[in-house]
Amino acid sequence: MSAEELKKQGNAAFVAKDFAKAVDLFSQAITSSETPNHVLYSNRSACYASLKRFGDALQDAKKCIEINPTWSKGYNRVGAAHSGLGNLDDAEKNYKKALELDSSNKAAQEGLEHVQKTQQSRQQQPDLGFGQLFNDPNMIEKLKQNPKTAELMKDPQLVAKVLQFKSNPQAMGTEFLQDPRMMTIMAALLGIDLSMGGENQPEEPAKKPEAPKPTEKSAEKHAEKASPAEAVKPQAPQPESTTSAPAAAPENEPMEVDEPEVDSKAAADAEKAEGNKFYKARQFDAAIEKYDKAWELHKDITYLNNRSAAEYEKGDYEQAIKTLTEAVEQGREMRADYKIIAKSFARIGNAYHKMGDLPKAIDNYQRSLTEHRTPDTLTKLRNCEKELKVRETEAYIDPEKAEEARLQGKDFFTKGDWPGAVNAYTEMIKRAPEDARGYSNRAAALAKLMSFPDAIKDCNSAISKDPNFIRAYIRKATAQIAVREFLGAMETLDVARSKDSELNKGANVREIDQLYVKASQQRFQPSDPNETPEQAYERALKDPEVAAIMQDPVMQSILSQAQQNPAALQEHMKNPDVFSKIQTLIAAGIIRTR
Template sequence: MTSADEYKQQGNAAFVAKDYEKAAELFGKAIDVSEQPNHVLYSNRSACYTSLKKFAEGLKDAEECVKINPGWSKGYNRVGAAQFGLNNLEDAEKSYQKALELDSANKAAKEGLDQVLKTRESRQQMPDLGLGQMFNDPNMIEKLKKNPKTAELMKDPQLVAKLAQYRTNPQAISQDLFTDTRLMTIMAALMGIDLNMGDANGPEAASGAKEEPREEPKQAEAKTEEPLKENNEPEPMEVDEKGPQVAAEEEKAEGNKFYKARKFDEAIEHYNKAWELHKDITYLNNRAAAEYEKGDYETAIATLTNAVDEGREMRADYKVIAKSFARIGNAYHKLGDLKKSINFYQKSLTEHRSADVLNKLRNAEKELKKQEAEEYVDPEKAEEARLEGKEYFSKADWPNAVKAYTEMIKRSPQDARGYSNRAAALAKLMSFPEAIADCDRAIEKDPNFIRAYIRKASAQIAVKEFAAAVETLDTVRTKDSELNNGANAREIDQLYIKANNQRFQPEDVNENPEQTYQRAMKDPEVAAIMQDPVMQSILQQAQQNPAALQEHMQNPDVFRKIQTLIAAGIIRTGHR
């Protein structure tokens, strides 16, 4: 569907090409499809009608133009041009004067007014050719309508209006007489027929008497009026130079200056004036922004709610409405009402998807989740859930144990025991990856929680992450030695042996050294050890001098690596 702006551009092009009929038609289509009355479109079509000498239609459109935007000076130019075309000099003068009141620099209005004054002066200097009294007959129009020679002409309302104007301005006849051939017919009828006759077939005609023709009065040499200079350019993409919209924009600009200076009360005052001058919800959005910066969040919400309602009524751009919703969301966020904040961010995204608002929505959702979790914390209820979980665990009711320990975690998220206990229950359910994740959370909460490390290593062995299990056991062995004097050493050693045995378990007990090497090298840790230049040097020395290996094993790191290679079967001990 063609938009109003597209029709307008086509109309402008037709006007420039002097195809005024087509231009008028296109501007009319633009008027029909425009969502809101547009004064510029009526102004442009008025220009077309005036160019076509259809002054009555031009005046109608011009009057509609100034009705829509009474503060736009160019609209009164159109009214004046149409009135001048209809010979309404007094009204034309008033229209041009109104245009100049609104904009003293309006060049077209100055020229139009000058033309009206010159025309009036010209007419006053002209003799009325003795015809003034003739047109003063109050029954003249009715008599002309009854006259067969002029009855058809009297059906034109513009011509009838023109004849009526001659009563007050008979000097205009001298000009119009030579430009409008119909006036010659009317003049002949008025001058050659008895004005009191009611029937063309009266007594004199019946008797055959010939009426002596009246001598036409000699016309004085008439001074030709200079036609009104028409501006043949339409008003494409007009700007309301001094109209309400421009005045509103000026108020908005002033408001922006005060806003940037953080003088929010002054900014609000100017935004209010802008809204009063021209209904654009951008001004309400700006006012709400100032109210927001003042910390007056409730007032900002009320202003923005009004902006949305007004915007819906006037079918405002959905992007502007989206901004109103987003700012309501911001205000509720400041008030700490995250649920309402999220609700209005979602409404904003429904109107128009914006990356900025989407980020705010996601952050608000995270905050709400965190807030709800914090509000749920209750140490006493957490202890109740722990004891409940322990009871379920002792009864081998692993699912309910998991559920109880989950409740414990929610009630006391900083207690590492909840995660460790749930990991134990998950391991019983063979959910080893989840158990490892819970152990990691427990260790994060309490890095010295020995039981969490041991449970993690057990789960890692279960999923055949043997290298990772050995690393976990190395860590917990050190912590257990430092914190508990090795109280858990036996359990740790058993898991260590289990991890290494399963880690390098040969598929074939009769495999040869080459097969053992190839199998062991599939292990990332073994491959890294064998590629380590220092270890390569140590192993070469050991081949020539086995006693040197014992010296190197005094280094804990070398000892661990040698033990790994022994477990992998790459280094074979004498009893194997």
């Protein structure tokens, strides 16, 4: 059975005044609840108070306000328990705290009035000398150990009454006469044996020296002045005494305190459900009205989150942010679930995103992830950061300043200030990210700094911006040769030659051919001058292009024929594809010419 179902049954048992059963049901609900629930402890405290078990009631009441220190009604419970124990100063303090949190708390107002009247009544009545008698802090333990009172102290209601008299000796007179058990307790405290002389024989003052030694000097002094019977005769019952017992107040209090709490939550959820229906129907104003009513009935920030969703859909982003900010503040005070607070921050981020305030959106997404990390919020944060970066980049674009940076870079390059040239061309790229010249020029400066891999990256960027930029191909091939990517350099130069022939009528063909020859010659040159022919042959076979040629069945047939008839090779080389492959094998040293 769920904690909520057990709670409902406990409420029903309480209304039926079956307080013991209610205690059991609320105890089961507390055990079944996934998270500590302050209302459950409050309800069980009410049941304990109704059973006059004020010590247990106080313990549960303190647990209630520990879980939710901002809940006004929890302090009602603490005040009622203290009142039942006779601790009127503590009761007054907690009722006042309840009213600080909620000035409309009727139960706290009534409890405070009751406590203050009782305090006033105590001040107006003499205590008949009982104050010092009940002043022993170990009084209850001594009574439990005394054979004459041990059985009596098993009655929790009687113990509560004794504790009440300890804090309010003025109320002792009437109760002393009405309850013979109190006579036995008084005699035990005074050290008098009431069994002497017969049941109906009156006590005589002359016998007071026979009394055993009392535990307190004050009791001994009191015994010398008058007998217990004489002590109570002069004081007639006062009207205030009949209403000053604090134990009566909490008995009816639980129905006033907790039942509205249960009803208000149910009513609030009902209003929320109606609001959800309006929201789905896109009737946002009606939905907001329902969510407002739910919040007024019961303070749960889920209702504020829902209201903000309706305001967001209306396009009222500023109001949604105000609502969600209130949800976060209230949630902090009520110690709401961190997942719900995370949702509030995420929705604030959504609203700022819609308003175009990306820095604030990012800030609130980060706050949300701090509370509770979810993939959806993390994705929104990443996308928002990318969008902000693009926006900042676009805002920085300025063609005029880009041209100034290009000319500055050219001046640095001419003077041999390669780092200065790199910085100037970087600024040009930021100011004109679509201009391929910035990347190509920076590649030239990076190559001077021997940073060839970065130069190749810049050339690739330049080519992606302008596929017909011949100079970018040439600079890329130069950098590839520098890092011994000879095959890649030759492929780059093949593309450069094709585009130069098509677009520039071969204006750069000489430079391209020179780089091609350089790449071809250096491609198979040994790094070790002492390399043997056999080692050179093995190294050449590791080249991917050479390996592919050697594994080609057609080339295998041609090479086989050439060994038998060299003149046949000349005939095959008339084919351009075969010619290129033969040249590669010659450069690699696979075919040796005389």
